[in-house]
Amino acid sequence: MAASTETQVSGAQASAPPPPRRRRRWPLAPYLLSAPGLALCAVLLLVPLVMTFLLSLNSFSFYGGIQNVWQLGNYADIIADDYFHEVFLRTFRIAALVTLLCAVFGAPEAYILRRMKSPWRGLCLLIVLGPLLISVVSRTLGWALLFGSTGLVNQGLMGLGLIATPIEFMYTETGVVIALTHVLVPFMVLSVWASLQRLDPQVENAALSLGAGPLTVMRRVVLPQIVPGILSGSIIVFALAASAFATPAIIGGRRLKVAATLAYDEFLNTLNWPLGATVAVLLLIANIVIIVGCNRLVERRYKQVFE
Amino acid sequence: MKGEGDDGMAYLVLDQLTKRFGNWTAVDHASLTVEKGELISLLGPSGCGKTTTLQMIAGFLDADGGRVTLDGKDLLAKKPNERGLGIVFQSYALFPHMTAAENVAFGLEMRKINRADRERMVADALKLVGLEQYGDRHPRRMSGGQQQRVALARALVIKPSLLLLDEPLSNLDAKMREEMQIELRRIQRTVGTTMILVTHDQSEAMALSDRVVVMNKGRIQQVATPQDAYDRPANAFVANFLGRTNLLPGMVGAGAGGGTVITVADSVWPVAQEVPAGPGALAVRPEKIGFVDAGGLSGTVLARVFQGTQWLFEIETAAGRLMVIRQHDGSPLPAERERVMVGWRPQDMAVMPADPDTASGVREAA
Ligand SMILES: Nc1ncnc2c1ncn2[C@@H]1O[C@H](COP(=O)(O)OP(=O)(O)OP(=O)(O)O)[C@@H](O)[C@H]1O
Ligand SMILES: [Mg+2]
Numbered sequence: 001m002a003a004s005t006e007t008q009v010s011g012a013q014a015s016a017p018p019p020p021r022r023r024r025r026w027p028l029a030p031y032l033l034s035a036p037g038l039a040l041c042a043v044l045l046l047v048p049l050v051m052t053f054l055l056s057l058n059s060f061s062f063y064g065g066i067q068n069v070w071q072l073g074n075y076a077d078i079i080a081d082d083y084f085h086e087v088f089l090r091t092f093r094i095a096a097l098v099t100l101l102c103a104v105f106g107a108p109e110a111y112i113l114r115r116m117k118s119p120w121r122g123l124c125l126l127i128v129l130g131p132l133l134i135s136v137v138s139r140t141l142g143w144a145l146l147f148g149s150t151g152l153v154n155q156g157l158m159g160l161g162l163i164a165t166p167i168e169f170m171y172t173e174t175g176v177v178i179a180l181t182h183v184l185v186p187f188m189v190l191s192v193w194a195s196l197q198r199l200d201p202q203v204e205n206a207a208l209s210l211g212a213g214p215l216t217v218m219r220r221v222v223l224p225q226i227v228p229g230i231l232s233g234s235i236i237v238f239a240l241a242a243s244a245f246a247t248p249a250i251i252g253g254r255r256l257k258v259a260a261t262l263a264y265d266e267f268l269n270t271l272n273w274p275l276g277a278t279v280a281v282l283l284l285i286a287n288i289v290i291i292v293g294c295n296r297l298v299e300r301r302y303k304q305v306f307e
Numbered sequence: 308m309k310g311e312g313d314d315g316m317a318y319l320v321l322d323q324l325t326k327r328f329g330n331w332t333a334v335d336h337a338s339l340t341v342e343k344g345e346l347i348s349l350l351g352p353s354g355c356g357k358t359t360t361l362q363m364i365a366g367f368l369d370a371d372g373g374r375v376t377l378d379g380k381d382l383l384a385k386k387p388n389e390r391g392l393g394i395v396f397q398s399y400a401l402f403p404h405m406t407a408a409e410n411v412a413f414g415l416e417m418r419k420i421n422r423a424d425r426e427r428m429v430a431d432a433l434k435l436v437g438l439e440q441y442g443d444r445h446p447r448r449m450s451g452g453q454q455q456r457v458a459l460a461r462a463l464v465i466k467p468s469l470l471l472l473d474e475p476l477s478n479l480d481a482k483m484r485e486e487m488q489i490e491l492r493r494i495q496r497t498v499g500t501t502m503i504l505v506t507h508d509q510s511e512a513m514a515l516s517d518r519v520v521v522m523n524k525g526r527i528q529q530v531a532t533p534q535d536a537y538d539r540p541a542n543a544f545v546a547n548f549l550g551r552t553n554l555l556p557g558m559v560g561a562g563a564g565g566g567t568v569i570t571v572a573d574s575v576w577p578v579a580q581e582v583p584a585g586p587g588a589l590a591v592r593p594e595k596i597g598f599v600d601a602g603g604l605s606g607t608v609l610a611r612v613f614q615g616t617q618w619l620f621e622i623e624t625a626a627g628r629l630m631v632i633r634q635h636d637g638s639p640l641p642a643e644r645e646r647v648m649v650g651w652r653p654q655d656m657a658v659m660p661a662d663p664d665t666a667s668g669v670r671e672a673a
Contacts, residue, residue, distance in 0.1 A: 200398060200400060202367075202396050202398055202400035203400045203401070203402060203403070205365070205367045205387065205394075205396075205400065206394065206396060206400040206401075206402070206461075207402070207413065208366075208367075208386075208387040208388040209365055209387060209388070209390070209392060209393075209394045210388075210413050210414035210417055210461070210465065211388055211389075211391065211414060211417035211418060211465075212388055212413070212417050213388055214388075216417070220413075221402055224404040225403065225404055302404075
């Protein structure tokens with residue numbers, strides 16, 4: 001009885017009009033407060049982007065330098081040239097492969113990490129995040145030392161008699177993919193980790209109690225719930241892999257160009273700035289199209305998990 | 308009778324089951340025998356180890372000591388997914404990415420039941436809990452009570468022989484709760500499902516259970532039929548936990564006539580239970596106390612309050628204050644500040660040792 005009276009009372013209070021809030025006084029406040037952030041964004045992001053785009057419309061001749069004309073010649077050149085096709089295709093092949101490998105290694109890694117006990121968990125997390133703490137140049141040089149034809153891996157394999165001639169890692173796509181996966185896997189782990197935090201461990205127990213084996217629990221219960229984490233991790237990894245510079249530059253070298261190293265070379269070696277800018281703009285557009293497209297696709301498929 | 312020593316039909320047996328978290332003992336040497344088809348309720352204050360006990364039976368927590376046998380077989384040796392128990396979790400633990408119907412169907416899929424049968428059973432189970440309209444909703448789009456009913460349907464649909472229910476009705480409105488209680492009772496009667504029910508609702512436990520288990524701080528205080536636990540609490544904790552009671556200090560000793568008696572202030576009561584001589588306590592419910600002319604405990608009426616159908620008295624006696632409830636039936640009742648004598652039938656009282664530590668493991672700070 002007492003409980004029901006109380007609910008009635010609180011119900012009546014809830015339906016009373018709320019006290020008028022004092023927010024009319026500063027209609028501009030939200031804009032003023034976000035102004036510094038917006039300004040920073042504009043100066044540091046928008047302006048360089050627009051300038052890069054404008055630059056990509058200029059033309060370039062070997063003797064005359066940059067001509068201040070507005071045309072789409074650079075875009076036409078790139079679209080017509082097989083060499084550029086190859087570089088872009090390679091870039092996205094590498095990025096897709098790296099994303100796939102990161103998902104395959106990163107998601108289970110995060111799951112295992114979550115199940116670890118306290119002191120080990122922190123230690124292993126540190127090891128996983130390790131690559132992010134080491135400068136990109138020294139890390140990549142480390143890989144180069146490990147992978148070179150006289151490097152540790154090849155020496156070891158030959159010493160064991162498993163191979164007769166050294167396997168080429170340097171200046172190959174395989175090498176670039178391995179090195180990029182190593183450095184980008186932490187992003188996947190962190191992203192999946194975040195979605196695992198929201199997982200109720202009792203839900204796995206519920207599946208067990210209903211007779212599901214551990215593998216079925218993984219496939220039917222855990223995996224569908226961490227798809228959002230894998231997806232957002234994939235977006236980060238894909239974007240970073242497609243625009244990576246240092247790793248492909250050192251491991252891929254001159255011979256194995258990707259879009260980022262190509263743009264760099266156009267800027268600094270050929271000094272064809274407009275063409276370099278065009279490569280950069282195209283890379284950006286392709287990146288956005290692929291990421292937004294994939295995101296839409298998966299989001300529709302796993303709608304209920306995303307709310 | 309379903310007494311404690313009767314293990315002729317023992318189905319689920321907990322033997323000295325213990326669980327520690329660090330140096331905190333959540334379940335302390337709990338022993339319990341449940342018969343086949345019995346409905347047993349675990350009662351106790353929050354944090355007394357009810358969920359922990361169920362989780363050990365289910366296999367989600369490893370016991371630190373003791374044994375559990377189900378139908379004579381060692382249960383702790385089996386993996387959780389091979390125990391075949393039905394469980395309703397306190398937090399529901401529904402699969403958020405599946406619809407209500409898919410949630411209910413999951414256990415049937417694992418049992419490889421064909422699609423047609425499965426769909427029929429799922430529909431029946433959802434109908435049973437009044438959710439036939441909600442089959443294709445996801446848990447996040449359901450109210451707490453609806454989610455709880457999906458959890459109930461999911462556990463019932465696999466027709467387990469042992470059902471562990473961790474506050475399965477806590478989120479339902481009064482009417483729905485009553486319906487579900489009747490449903491649980493019907494399933495228990497007709498299918499013969501053994502059920503262990505955790506509940507905070509004492510009247511629910513009293514109404515549904517064959518026996519209640521009262522726990523405190525990880526220890527089982529008493530296992531008895533609801534009526535026994537209410538009328539003859541084993542110790543002060545149980546007496547206080549189940550409804551309102553008067554606890555009066557006294558002295559247990561040999562009576563003039565040969566039997567054991569307890570002396571409370573100026574009154575003497577025969578003791579039927581086995582209680583060691585020495586300081587003791589007497590528990591008696593307020594509604595069991597009446598006003599007598601002689602042979603009772605004398606005191607003064609401090610206050611009397613009219614509550615519609617009954618009168619509430621507070622009486623000051625040499626053994627402390629006590630509460631008396633009398634029906635408002637027209638019989639003459641004492642006024643405030645009047646000298647009175649109160650008494651009760653010896654079978655309406657329970658006597659227990661005064662020192663809580665000697666009473667089957669109560670560790671009250673006192
Ligand atoms: N994982 C854990 N780690 C440490 N202590 C725990 C853990 N789980 C439970 N406990 C402790 O064990 C005790 C028993 O918990 P349990 O969940 O069994 O209580 P309960 O009787 O189900 O309570 P409630 O009625 O509130 O659900 C509590 O004091 C709790 O703090
Ligand atoms: Mg609990």
